Amino acid sequence: GAGVSQTPSNKVTEKGKYVELRCDPISGHTALYWYRQSLGQGPEFLIYFQGTGAADDSGLPNDRFFAVRPEGSVSTLKIQRTERGDSAVYLCASSFQGGSPYEQYFGPGTRLTVT
Amino acid sequence: GNSVTQMEGPVTLSEEAFLTINCTYTATGYPSLFWYVQYPGEGLQLLLKATKADDKGSNKGFEATYRKETTSFHLEKGSVQVSDSAVYFCALTALTGGGNKLTFGTGTQLKVEL
Numbered sequence: 001g002a003g004v005s006q007t008p009s010n011k012v013t014e015k016g017k018y019v020e021l022r023c024d025p026i027s028g029h030t031a032l033y034w035y036r037q038s039l040g041q042g043p044e045f046l047i048y049f050q051g052t053g054a055a056d057d058s059g060l061p062n063d064r065f066f067a068v069r070p071e072g073s074v075s076t077l078k079i080q081r082t083e084r085g086d087s088a089v090y091l092c093a094s095s096f097q098g099g100s101p102y103e104q105y106f107g108p109g110t111r112l113t114v115t
Numbered sequence: 116g117n118s119v120t121q122m123e124g125p126v127t128l129s130e131e132a133f134l135t136i137n138c139t140y141t142a143t144g145y146p147s148l149f150w151y152v153q154y155p156g157e158g159l160q161l162l163l164k165a166t167k168a169d170d171k172g173s174n175k176g177f178e179a180t181y182r183k184e185t186t187s188f189h190l191e192k193g194s195v196q197v198s199d200s201a202v203y204f205c206a207l208t209a210l211t212g213g214g215n216k217l218t219f220g221t222g223t224q225l226k227v228e229l
Contacts, residue, residue: 003158004158031215033215033216033217035217040221041222042119042204042206042219042221042222043159043204043217043219044219045216045217048215048216056216059216091158091159093159095215102215103161104161104215104217106151106158106159106160107158108157108158109158
């Protein structure tokens with residue numbers, strides 16, 4: 001079956017621009033997570049959705065970052081006024097439920113480069 | 116807060132050698148522990164997990180035992196293959212109102228040579 005998909009796979013943008021990164025989770029998965037992976041590091045949690053609502057956004061680094069999941073399926077991570085320090089691979093994961101240690105299935109990521 | 120520490124890489128081994136990648140953690144409560152693997156050009160995949168003390172997770176010849184007394188979850192494999200070359204991440208989740216967010220270590224790159 002289809003896994004988690006993320007688009008675009010690569011995004012190059014200039015400092016100060018706005019970007020949107022999209023995540024299509026596995027059908028039926030109610031929990032969706034965004035992580036950010038900098039070079040040579042492990043993924044770091046950004047935000048968690050259960051259904052349409054953001055249940056935990058404690059990992060968002062500042063108010064330039066925002067994410068939505070309006071219909072409880074596809075999610076978009078939005079970054080305003082991008083900075084060079086935002087360059088990283090942004091990973092999306094989904095799982096059947098958020099409230100148990102169900103396996104999280106990861107997408108291939110979007111590599112964001114801010115020049 | 117929660118944290119995971121794992122040995123730095125790269126680890127370079129000959130095929131059929133024994134592998135150990137060390138992982139220790141700090142967590143509040145009773146975390147579940149995971150090893151994820153990232154093969155070249157692919158996304159993160161769950162390799163194995165353990166949800167309570169003394170549990171042993173195993174998959175594809177890899178295994179790790181949840182040791183609460185030493186707060187460790189070391190990954191082992193008796194005989195590695197070239198196809199095991201990848202980056203391995205130790206991770207934990209401590210169930211909170213925030214669901215199942217994972218805390219990862221920095222990753223250990225494994226290179227297996229013929």
